[in-house]
Amino acid sequence: MSACLSEHLPLLASAPGGIQKLRGLILELAVRGKLVPQDANDEPASELLKRIAKEKARLMATGKIRKDKPLAAVAEDEQPSALPSGWEWSRLAAVSLINPRNSAADSTIASFVPMAMIGTGFDGAHSQEPRKWGEIKQGFTHFAEGDIGVAKITPCFENSKACVFAKLQNGLGAGTTELHIVRPFAQTLVPRFVLAYLKAPMFLLVGETRMTGTAGQKRLPKGFLELNPFPLPPLAEQHRIVAKVDELMALCDRLEAEQADAANAHTTLVDTLLGTLAKSRDAAELAANWQRLSQHFDTLFSTEASLDALKQSILQLAVMGKLVPQDPNDEPASELLKRIAVEKKWFLKNEKYRGGTTVTPIPIDEAPAPAPFNWAWVPFGEIMVSRDSERIPVSKDERSTRAKFYDYYGASGVIDKIDSYLFDKPLLLIGEDGANLVNRSTPIAFIARGQYWVNNHAHVLDGISEGFLRFIELYINAIDLKPYVTGTAQPKMNQAKMNSIPIALPPESEQRRIVAKVDELMALCDRLKSDLAESRTRQARLARTLIESALKAA
Structure with missing residues (x-):
């Protein structure tokens, strides 16, 4: 790698997806001949090509492989870049066998490798399980010891699933049909150099554009693997390149581990400090603890996850009565409960509500925790007015035929538009079903405003005022709802x-x-x-510039 790149390695590694980009850059430099110095004493690749051609001719003459048409040389306008001295542009079909077959007795124990057992790293690792050859010789892809396998189906190809098959039972195996196999001729190609080529961006990015088939079932054509220009270094240099890539990938592994350790330590620190806020006895102590914490915001809250944790802590402190001080001059919550009861009677009289008209607080000895001064514990259903009976679900197909004027709400917010509305005042919506009740990827409770429609996947709640609904909204978003959710495959809060x-x-x-x-x-x-x-965008842009500069220099 260039001195400039080495100097900025920490910046590149810490950028979004930086280590993954660094791995790609290492492989790209490797197959361009820019990772290790060339040695004038190496036998040039042109001689290697002669040996390969001689070996192919011998195998054809003995009938071990079929005769094929001579391949055209890689034209200058096909060559992705200039190559170092001693290298040659070729094609995998010219220097190896593509998708060969094996033969063995049916009773022979072989290795079976499904796609799930193939890794994405440069170590070329894979798992295997023993099978009798007779059980796997048909309907599966064949490979042998030292062959290179590359996934041909999306998204496995884009995710760089490829490996060098090693330590196979009796030296042969079969596996997923979604592989292309490259079998080098003996002592002509280092398998893991071929693996580096198959994992390098110069191969993956072009290959992705050549895939055929429908979405989700796109495959890399065999012809692309056979004919795409392949940079062939001297055999000795292939070994040096693989050793250098191993060294640099190990460095990436260490950087990744250090980042993971730092991230875990950071999470622990954030959780501990946010815990001290939650343990504040009152708003005054919280204000003092917050002031100490705020001096280190830049360090502590440097990830989206830590900011999300801070947001959740703020909500929890709010509903615990610790976020703002209590005022002894405030009218107690017991008086508010009386007004809510009067409001419920009004709703009943106007036929917008069919529930009870009394508000019964939870007795002190049955309350989940001591309430702050002037607060009251009360069941949710006692203080809210349900308007669920006014919801009307409309199928996606029917909505597609209607004009798009008004928001159409589901469990997690607006999911469509529709030509009419059911409600025309601010109301509280709470998700009734869906995984979000458990994973909380978006707020469960939210205020809908204007004129809008709600389907039957969100509860619709009215209350004494919009300010009251706002408080209930943040309360529901602050607490753990798992005790009130039924079902696992289809979570629901009835x-x-x-x-x-x-x-x-x-x-x-x-x-x-x-x-x-x-x-x-x-x-x-x-x-x-x-x-x-x-900041992350700037960091990513700078990292991209460094990579582009390194490749241009190459």
Whole structure:
């Protein structure tokens, strides 16, 4: 690698996908002849080609391989780049056998290798299982000791699934039909140099454009593997290249391990420090702990995962009553519960609601935890007005025939547009089913505004005010909902389970302060995440420039 590249190795490695890009660069430089110096004493590749041609002629004469048409030399306009002295452009079909067959007694124990057992690394590793040859000789791809196999089907090809078959039972094997096999002639090609070529971007990127077939079933044609220009170094240099690639891949492995260790340590540190925030006795202590933490934000919250953890901690602190101080002059939550009961009677009278009209708080001795001053524990269903009965699902096919004017909501937000609406006021939507109830990749609860339609995959909730709905929204997003979810393959939170969720309800004025503080801190997190994304983009751009410079220099 160039001195410039070596100097900026830490920057390249720390860029998004940097180590993977570095591995690709190593392989690209390897097959361009820029990774190790050439030795004038090496037998040139032109002599190697003569030996290969002689061996092919011998095998043809003895009937061990079929006679084939002479291949055209690699024309100058086909050559991807200039080659070092002693190298030659050739084709794999000229220097090896492609997709050969084996023969052996049916009782011979051989190795069976399905696609799942083939790795993606340069070590060329694969697993295997013993089978009788008679069981696998038909309907599978054949290979032998020292053959190179490369996946031909998407996405295995793009993911660089390829290996050198080694330590096979009795030296032969068979496996997945989604492989092309390259069999070098004895003492002419180093198998792992061929592997480097098959894993290098110069082969993979062009090969991806030549794949044929439908999406999900695209395959690399045999003809591309046979005829794509192949850079052939002297045999001695092939060995040196493979040794150097091994050395540099080991360096990449160490960098990757160091990054993983650093990431794990960082996660532990973030979790520990966020835990100290959660243990704050009150808002005053939290403010002091937050101030100490904020001095190290750039170091602590340097990944999207750590910022997501910070966001979740903010929500949890909010619903624990620790984010803003309690005010003894606030009207207690018990008075708010009385107003909610009056509101529910209004909903009942106006036929928008068919539930009860009383609000019964949870007794102190049955509450999940002590409530902050002036707060009250109450079941979710006691303070909310369900409007689930007004939802109407519309199939995707039917929606495709209707005009697209209004938002159409599902369990995780807007999923389409539709030509009419069911609701025209701010309401709280909570996902009713789907994996998001468990993995929480997006918020479970969210406010819908304007005029919109909701299908039967989101609960629709009304309440005493939009500010009240905002507090309930962040409350639901803060807590663990697993105890209220049924099913594993198809997680679901039905209305009865949702209504049983205990809510720690603050005074109405404190709710407003909590929501405002959460909004303020979430905006800070979003700014940090935006800055992080910009920084990563700049880092990726610089890494790409370094790689391009290294390849141009090559």
